[in-house]
Amino acid sequence: MVEIVILIPFLAGIAAFLMPRSSGRPLLPITGAVHLALSLMVWLNRPSPRLSSYFAVTPEGLLSLIVISLLFFLISIYALGYLREGHIRDENIFTGFMLLFLSTMTMVTFSDHIMVMWIAIEATTLTSAPLIFTYRSDASLEATWKYVLVCSVGIAMALLGSVLVTIAMDIGKVDVPVSFSALALHAKSLDALWLKAGFVFILVGYGTKMGLCPMHTWLPDAHSEAPSPASALLSGVLLNCAYLAIFKTNKIMVAAGLEDFSGSILVVFGLLSIMAAATFILKQTEYKRMLAYSSVENMGIIAFGTGIGGLGVYGAILCMIHHSLIKSSLFLTSGNILLGYKTRLIEETGGLIRLMPKTFLSFFGGFAAISGFPPFGIFIGELFIILGAFKTGQYTAVGIFIFGLCVVFAGLANQVMAISFNDRGETEKLPEKADMIFPQYALLLTSVALVLYMPESLSRTISEAIAFIPGGF
Amino acid sequence: MIQLIDGFLSLVLLSILFSLGSGRLTVLFKVIAFQGIAVSIVPLLIGGRHVVFEDILFTLATLLIRGVVIPYSIYLAIKKAAITSKFEPIVDYHASMFAGLLFMVVAALISEKLMLPSMAGGKLLITASIALLAGGMFILMARRNAIAMVLGYIMMENGIYLVGTAFSVRARHIVEFGILLDVLAGVMIMAVILQNIKQRFNDVDTARLTTLKE
Numbered sequence: 001m002v003e004i005v006i007l008i009p010f011l012a013g014i015a016a017f018l019m020p021r022s023s024g025r026p027l028l029p030i031t032g033a034v035h036l037a038l039s040l041m042v043w044l045n046r047p048s049p050r051l052s053s054y055f056a057v058t059p060e061g062l063l064s065l066i067v068i069s070l071l072f073f074l075i076s077i078y079a080l081g082y083l084r085e086g087h088i089r090d091e092n093i094f095t096g097f098m099l100l101f102l103s104t105m106t107m108v109t110f111s112d113h114i115m116v117m118w119i120a121i122e123a124t125t126l127t128s129a130p131l132i133f134t135y136r137s138d139a140s141l142e143a144t145w146k147y148v149l150v151c152s153v154g155i156a157m158a159l160l161g162s163v164l165v166t167i168a169m170d171i172g173k174v175d176v177p178v179s180f181s182a183l184a185l186h187a188k189s190l191d192a193l194w195l196k197a198g199f200v201f202i203l204v205g206y207g208t209k210m211g212l213c214p215m216h217t218w219l220p221d222a223h224s225e226a227p228s229p230a231s232a233l234l235s236g237v238l239l240n241c242a243y244l245a246i247f248k249t250n251k252i253m254v255a256a257g258l259e260d261f262s263g264s265i266l267v268v269f270g271l272l273s274i275m276a277a278a279t280f281i282l283k284q285t286e287y288k289r290m291l292a293y294s295s296v297e298n299m300g301i302i303a304f305g306t307g308i309g310g311l312g313v314y315g316a317i318l319c320m321i322h323h324s325l326i327k328s329s330l331f332l333t334s335g336n337i338l339l340g341y342k343t344r345l346i347e348e349t350g351g352l353i354r355l356m357p358k359t360f361l362s363f364f365g366g367f368a369a370i371s372g373f374p375p376f377g378i379f380i381g382e383l384f385i386i387l388g389a390f391k392t393g394q395y396t397a398v399g400i401f402i403f404g405l406c407v408v409f410a411g412l413a414n415q416v417m418a419i420s421f422n423d424r425g426e427t428e429k430l431p432e433k434a435d436m437i438f439p440q441y442a443l444l445l446t447s448v449a450l451v452l453y454m455p456e457s458l459s460r461t462i463s464e465a466i467a468f469i470p471g472g473f
Numbered sequence: 474m475i476q477l478i479d480g481f482l483s484l485v486l487l488s489i490l491f492s493l494g495s496g497r498l499t500v501l502f503k504v505i506a507f508q509g510i511a512v513s514i515v516p517l518l519i520g521g522r523h524v525v526f527e528d529i530l531f532t533l534a535t536l537l538i539r540g541v542v543i544p545y546s547i548y549l550a551i552k553k554a555a556i557t558s559k560f561e562p563i564v565d566y567h568a569s570m571f572a573g574l575l576f577m578v579v580a581a582l583i584s585e586k587l588m589l590p591s592m593a594g595g596k597l598l599i600t601a602s603i604a605l606l607a608g609g610m611f612i613l614m615a616r617r618n619a620i621a622m623v624l625g626y627i628m629m630e631n632g633i634y635l636v637g638t639a640f641s642v643r644a645r646h647i648v649e650f651g652i653l654l655d656v657l658a659g660v661m662i663m664a665v666i667l668q669n670i671k672q673r674f675n676d677v678d679t680a681r682l683t684t685l686k687e
Contacts, residue, residue, distance in 0.1 A: 054648075119651040126658050133666075138673055142682040145619070145666050152659050153613065153626055156633060159652070160606070163637045221685045 002049035002057060005038045005065075006106045013099030016092055024095045025083055031099055032073035035106070039069035043457070049110065056112035056181055059464035063317065064244050065109040067324045068237045070446070072102050074439040075236075078332050079229040081436040085339050088227065094134050100127040101233065108241040112179040114162045117245050118155070121209060124238055125151045131230040132222050143221035150218040151209055158205025158245070164198035165252075167191070180248040184468065187255035195253070199262055202249050203269070209242035211299045212269045213276035220280070223292035224344065228335025231288065235295045236328030240320055243302060250306060251468050259309055259470070266307030267397055273300025274404035281411035286344045288334050290415055291327065294370055297408050298323045298378075304401060305385040308392060313466045315384030322369070322377030322447050329443035330366040333359055336437070337419070340430040346415055350422030358432045360420055362440035367416045369447060371409045376444075377451050475596075478518050482597035485511050486577055489608040492628070493569040498551060498558045501624045502544045505631075508605065509539030512631045515598070516638035531646045538653055539634075543627060543660050550664040551620060554671040560618035560678075569615060576607040598635065605632030619670055619677040623663045630656050 012031040016024035043062055049055035079098070088094050104123040111117035125148065133144040166178055171191035176182040183190070208215035223231045246266075253262035277297035284290040298319065305316030336359045341349045352360045369376035382405070389398035450458070485508055492504040513536040517528060551558070562569065580603035587599060609629030613622050637649075667677060674681045 113648065115648045115652060119648070119655055122655040122659065126655065126662055129662055129666075133669075139684040141666065141669055141673060142685050145670065145679075145682065146685070148659065148662055148666060149622065149626065152663075153610075153629070156626070156629055160633050160636065163633065225685075 001038075001042060001045075001047040002055055002110055003051065005035065005042060006103055006110065008038065008103075009035055009099045009106065010103035013096045013103060016096035016099055019092055022083065022091050024092050025080055028076035028079050028095060028098060029073070031102070032069075032076040035102065036069045036073045039065050043461075053177055053179070054113045054116045055110040056179070057110065058112070058181070058248075059461045060244060060247055060317075061109040061111075062461055063321065063465060064237075064240050065106065067240065067321055068102070068105050068109065071236050071324060071328050071443070072233065074442055075229050075232050075328060075332065078232075078335070078436055078439040081433050082227065082229050082335055082339075085433075085436075088134055089136065093130060094227070094230075097127055097130045098230065098233070101131065101238075103127075105237060105241050108244060112181055114165060114178050114180065114183075115159075117180070117248075118159050118162055121158070121206065121242060121245060122152070122155050124241060125155065125209070128230070128234060128238065131234075132226045134227050134230070135225070137225075139221075140225040143218075143225035147218045147222040150215070154208025154215055155205050157208070158202050161198045161201025161203075161205055164194055164201060165190075168194035168198060180252065183252045184255045187252050188257065190252075190256055192256065192258060195256055196258060196261055199249055199253055199258075200265065203246055203262075203265060206242045206245045206249075207269060207303075210239050210246065210303075211242075211273070211296050212303055213273040213296060213300070216273065216276070216296045219296060220289045220292040223295065223331075224286060224288035228331055228338065231292075231334070232328035232331035235292065235331055236324040239295060239299055240324060243299070243320060246303075247306065254309075254468055254470065263307040263309055266303045267394070268307075270300045270302070270304030270307055271397065271400050271404065273297065273303065274401065274408070278404050278407035278411060281408055281415070284411070284415060285346055287337065287346050287349070287415065287419060288331075288344055290346070290412070291330050291334060294330075294408070294412065295323075295327055297404070298327065298370070300404075301382065301385065301401075304397075305381070305388070308385060308388045308394065308397075310388045310391060310469060312385045312388030312392075313469055314462065315381045315386075315388060317381075317462050317465060318377055318384065319381035321450070322381060325443045325447045326366055326369040326376065326378065329362060329440040330370065332436075332440050332443075333363045333366060336432065337363070340432075346418055349419045349424075351424040351426065352420045355424070355426065355428075355430045356432055357429075358437045362437065362444060364416065364420060365444050366440070367412060369444060371412060372405065375448050375451050377447050380451060478515055479597045481511050481515060481518075482601040485601050486597070486604055489577075489604055489628075490570055490573045492624075493573040493608060493611065494566050496559055496562065496566060498556070498560060498618070498620055498624075501621060502548055502551075505547075505624050505627050506540050506544035508628065508631050509541075509543060510536055512605075512635045512638070513539050515635065519598075519638065527646065531650070534650070535653060538657055539631070543657060546661055546664050547620065547623060547627075547667075550667050554668045554677075556620065556667075556671055556677055560616065560621060562616050564615040569611065572611055572615075573604075573608055576611070577604045580604045580607065598638075602632045602635035605629070605635060608632075617679050619667055619679050622679065623660065623667065626663075627656075627660065 107120040111120045129148045168191040172189045174189045211219040277293045280293045302316045305312040372378045488504045517532045580600045584599035609625045612625030
């Protein structure tokens with residue numbers, strides 16, 4: 001069952017390569033729907049995988065899986081419209097790699113073996129690189145080169161970190177499978193020094209992929225150059241995949257009683273990312289890059305929350321889920337703006353409220369949501385993180401955190417206002433298609449709905465995912 | 474047996490110096506091929522475990538991929554795109570070689586200090602892996618030529634593989650093979666991007682990639 005969820009998009013991707021030009025289009029929503037149905041079945045039944053030494057169904061993995069699956073389905077509906085309007089040359093390659101990308105991300109959510117996790121995350125880099133190169137421009141070539149090189153070198157660090165963890169096992173004479181679940185159970189016997197070294201390398205490695213500062217350099221380029229459906233996937237779910245690996249490693253650290261060490265490093269990386277994003281958002285000239293930096297900021301928030309511990313981890317998980325929903329909606333909306341105005345520069349847009357009212361609604365709603373306004377989920381997530389930080393007495397850190405959020409809000413507000421309300425003197429409306437608006441609304445509404453009513457099975461899964469925190473939360 | 478391994482590894486150390494002191498891509502990719510072959514054979518020679526048929530098969534596959542397919546795919550990219558073999562460094566060759574020597578001294582000191590229990594595989598194993606890692610990273614930073622950068626990445630990857638082998642008793646071959654396939658696919662994709670960069674800019678100097686600077 002578990003393996004089938006990985007295999008179906010893989011096979012569909014291969015099929016898409018072989019189909020002539022645009023005839024593979026329907027494969028995207030069909031595979032998305034099948035994947036969503038299968039993911040829901042896995043969520044409800046929690047089957048055990050056939051290859052149990054490599055894969056496992058874990059609560060944190062399930063949370064990521066369901067987000068990936070839901071997002072892919074909605075994005076694939078949008079992608080149909082985008083492919084119709086966007087004039088992509090080799091469409092079958094784009095479709096094929098979108099599906100392979102889904103397959104590799106699904107593999108990440110199930111990976112339990114440390115090395116299999118690495119293989120899966122590196123595979124996500126390889127399957128998403130061609131998506132960034134879709135437009136074949138000089139800028140997209142540069143973005144792809146940077147993405148592949150920076151991420152491959154970064155992730156090589158994570159491989160080294162994983163090797164160091166096995167050294168910690170050797171020295172501690174721990175003879176169990178090299179899987180996250182087994183290591184968390186025997187964490188106390190692992191050699192602390194080598195485990196710490198391993199954690200640092202793994203954090204730097206997967207942190208590169210997650211977009212934590214100062215390893216985030218590839219992220220704004222890749223997110224802005226990829227076609228919008230691909231940017232939405234990169235930002236909405238790929239970053240979560242890297243976070244999942246860090247989360248699982250952190251779990252081992254907490255079980256080994258080293259949460260102070262891992263927590264303080266995560267807090268520092270988190271704050272650095274928030275501050276760096278704030279600086280770049282303030283003087284940003286392109287709206288897709290602005291959204292990309294906002295992702296850096298949100299990954300910083302999530303790392304910060306995880307580092308704080310306790311309530312903070314709960315907040316981080318909420319932020320992760322809602323960031324995925326909201327940011328992918330914003331990237332899809334940016335695709336509409338790009339198709340309408342034919343430019344990525346903020347100063348060449350304007351008057352969105354009059355020219356594209358439906359797009360404006362999702363853009364402005366997304367902006368309010370990502371800035372942490374109620375009733376959207378990021379508000380609650382950030383609130384929990386701040387409460388968690390106060391509870392553990394980390395006043396300086398939370399001070400910097402709140403300051404960073406304020407600066408980011410000021411920067412975003414400035415740019416969003418310019419795009420929405422600046423006078424352009426034109427009055428003729430730009431075309432807006434229903435299938436390219438509905439997915440964004442659905443994503444934002446899901447975020448609101450989850451705040452108003454969280455299904456019991458979801459809140460139980462989140463509690464299970466963070467049950468490792470000492471003393472509860 | 475240990476002498477044989479150490480002999481191999483000292484050649485690997487020399488090859489790092491060689492690669493840092495050279496300004497020709499053809500030299501670099503021969504060095505990479507040699508290192509690929511060396512790091513694939515060393516695990517088989519490490520004592521203390523019973524060699525079965527599966528091990529030999531796996532070693533042959535690794536050797537083929539690390540020593541032949543990966544360097545050859547880069548070589549093909551160079552030939553196909555008619556890229557000149559000579560390239561200009563950011564840090565010049567003498568300074569680079571000196572840095573290489575420094576890496577080796579530091580690596581030897583670290584390896585001496587570690588005294589790991591499973592280091593029975595030869596005195597130079599950890600030294601060579603750290604030196605490969607550092608050397609690869611240095612090439613990545615100190616060369617602007619995109620192909621040299623890819624070769625630096627491969628050298629780094631070889632170093633990690635060598636660290637892994639000292640402790641690879643745990644990892645099953647299938648997992649190692651998965652890692653190898655990822656690296657291979659990564660290098661193939663890099664080779665495709667290299668050809669595109671060459672076509673677009675008529676050069677593989679990364680200083681030309683400036684559209685996205687902030």
